[in-house]
Amino acid sequence: MTSFTEENYLKIIYLLTERHNGNEVSTNQLAEHTQTKAASVSDMLRKLAEKNYINYRKYQGVTLTDAGEQIALGVIRKHRLWExxxxxxxxxxxxxxxxxxxxxxxxxxxxxxxxxxxxxxxxKFDPHGDPIPDSKGKMPSVSYQKLSDIPLNQSVVMMGVSVHSPSFLQHLDKNQITLGCTLKIREISEFDKSYSILLDEKNTIFVSNEVARNLLVQMQES
Amino acid sequence: MTSFTEENYLKIIYLLTERHNGNEVSTNQLAEHTQTKAASVSDMLRKLAEKNYINYRKYQGVTLTDAGEQIALGVIRKHRLWExxxxxxxxxxxxxxxxxxxxxxxxxxxxxxxxxxxxxxxxKFDPHGDPIPDSKGKMPSVSYQKLSDIPLNQSVVMMGVSVHSPSFLQHLDKNQITLGCTLKIREISEFDKSYSILLDEKNTIFVSNEVARNLLVQMQES
DNA sequence: ACAAAATTTTAGACTAATCTAAAAAAATAT
DNA sequence: ATATTTTTTTAGATTAGTCTAAAATTTTGT
Known part of the structure; x- marks a missing residue:
């Protein structure tokens, strides 16, 4: 049996490992994301390692084993389906x-x-554009780029976000930036690196550099 | 805050009190329904009494306070909506x-x-015919009778069940007894008190006394 | 390369919910 | 009406998950 708490740790380890391109996740990072203290995380890591859900070398951070990854993917699948x-x-x-x-x-x-x-x-995707693992426990691979890495005047489609905070999402709503919309960078300000963007070939909107770095996009029709 | 466990106790106390027409629920009964031991129940009752969710006099069983009842009804409302x-x-x-x-x-x-x-x-009702408490925390009152208390040849409508076990419900499925169907008692066997019933004015079916006692029905159109 | 800083782990304690065993109270039966 | 049985409560332990404080290890800065 896997407890509610264990499931949460495994899910967070998966998501942080993914964010770090497969590199180990540290105790402090986990403490931050589980809203607990490092000491509590250490205890839990010992327990998860005992159950063979994680690869754990003291002081060296953790990655998931295949068993742990399957549990994490099951939780993430449910999370995204419910969303x-x-x-x-x-x-x-x-x-x-x-x-x-x-x-x-x-x-x-x-x-x-x-x-x-x-x-x-x-x-296949949740409302934030994140892929939904299939019923066999396989995460579809997606290749999105940050809008901030796209050259000027290249049309791209908005595919996802790398931050999920309500305030960020509400900010996108206010600017009418939704999944599937078309974006074309017109200009990047010399002064503050903010972006002037053509939205859906119609309106010009202005977004901060921080917004541009957290929008995930794709070249037309892939 | 009310924990998952506390919510369960309050819900069970509500349902058992209802079943006993408002009489106190005993420690042993709660132990049976919570799948724990009487000692554990005693502990929890002390705790729930401290929080003013139940009226508790040692050795005398418990009833819910208004606060406890509101929590119980909220849980039951969610349970039945999800059903x-x-x-x-x-x-x-x-x-x-x-x-x-x-x-x-x-x-x-x-x-x-x-x-x-x-x-x-x-x-207003869940798939078993149980009423769904409203958003204000009020349980609709229903007045159903047991089929076994209905006189011969009186047409009644099937409104609910007083047992929710899968085996009982599957037994009803096999006999095509569903919510809303019409039932008319044709005969009660001298030998084993089993029932011969006219179903939907069409087929005659035979059900045990135990089934008849757990079917909740109502006179036509109320 | 080593001292200082940061991170991580260990030690010991706490809370919620459970248990078993024993004591206390209530119900029952002769 | 009192002894026996049943029910309930208390006492003391256990487990999961958390905490603080202190010790151990790694990283960083000069």
Whole structure:
């Protein structure tokens, strides 16, 4: 059996490892993301290592074993499916769903996950553009680029975000930046590196460098 | 804050009190329904009494206070709404939903409960015929009778069940007894008190006395 | 290369929820 | 009406997950 808490640790280790391109996750990072103290994390890592869910060398950080990764992917799959449900069926905004999905992701029922997936039409991406692991526990690979790495005047499609905070998402809403919209960088300010962007070939909008770095985009039709 | 465990105790106390027409619930009964030992229940009762969720006199059993009842009704409301979701939207059978709803009932989000309720069309009954408490925490009163208390040849409508075990529900499925069907008792066997029943004015079926005692029915059109 | 700083682990303690065993109270049966 | 049985509570332990404080290890800065 895997407890609620263990599932959370495994999920966070997966997501942080992914963010670090496969590099080990540190104790302090985990403490930050689990909202606990480093000492508590150390204890939990010992326990997860005993269960063979993580590769753990003291002081050297951790990565997931295959067993741990399967559990993490199952939780992430549920999280993202529920997020689709909340937005597509219940009408929530993409900025309102994270905390609810954090709870729903731990509901334990193979049949429920299967039925929910079918009910939603077997979606491949969640409302933030993140890929949904398949039922076999495989994470689809995606290759998005930061908008800030795209050259001037190259048309790209908005595919995802690398920050999920409500305030960031609400900021995008205000600027009418949604998944699937077209973006073309017109100019980068010499002064503050902020961006002037043509949105959907129609309106020009201005976004900070920080926004541009957290928008994930793709060249037309891939 | 009310923990998952406390919510469960309060819910069970509510349901058992209801079953006993408002009489106190005993420690042993709670132990049975919480799958724990009497000693553990005693501890929890002390704690719930301290929080003013129950009226507790040692050795005398417990009832809920208004505060405790509100929490219990909130949990029961969520449980029954999720059951409707599982059957109406995901296609589960009424015999498959209890364990999943036991988990979903503890998801804590006012907005989610509200949206789910609307999504489902504000249902008043769950798939077993049990009434769904309203958003103000009021349980609708229903007046059903046991089929076994109905006179011969009186047409009644099937409204609910007083046992929720999968095996009982599957037994009803096999006999095509569903919520809303019409039942008319034709004969009660001298020998084993089993029932011969006219179903939907068409087929005659035979059910045991035990089944008849656990079917809740109502006179036509009330 | 080594001292200082930062990070991580260990030690010992706490809380929530559970348990077993024993004591206390209530119910029952002759 | 009192002895026996049943039920309930208390006492003392256990486990999971957390904490603070102190010790151990690694990293950083000169």
């Amino acid at each position: 689709v449900f909340l937005v597509e069926k219940l009408g929530f905004g993409w900025d309102e769903i994270h905390d609810i999905a954090e709870q729903l992701e731990h509901i334990d029922s193979k049949e429920l996950t299967k039925s929910l997936d079918d009910f939603l039409g077997n979606p | 409707v979701f599982l059957v109406e939207k995901l296609g589960f059978g009424w015999d498959e939903i209890h364990d999943i709803a036991e988990q979903l009932e503890h998801i804590d989000s006012k907005e989610l409960t509200k949206s789910l309720d609307d999504f489902l069309g504000n249902p």
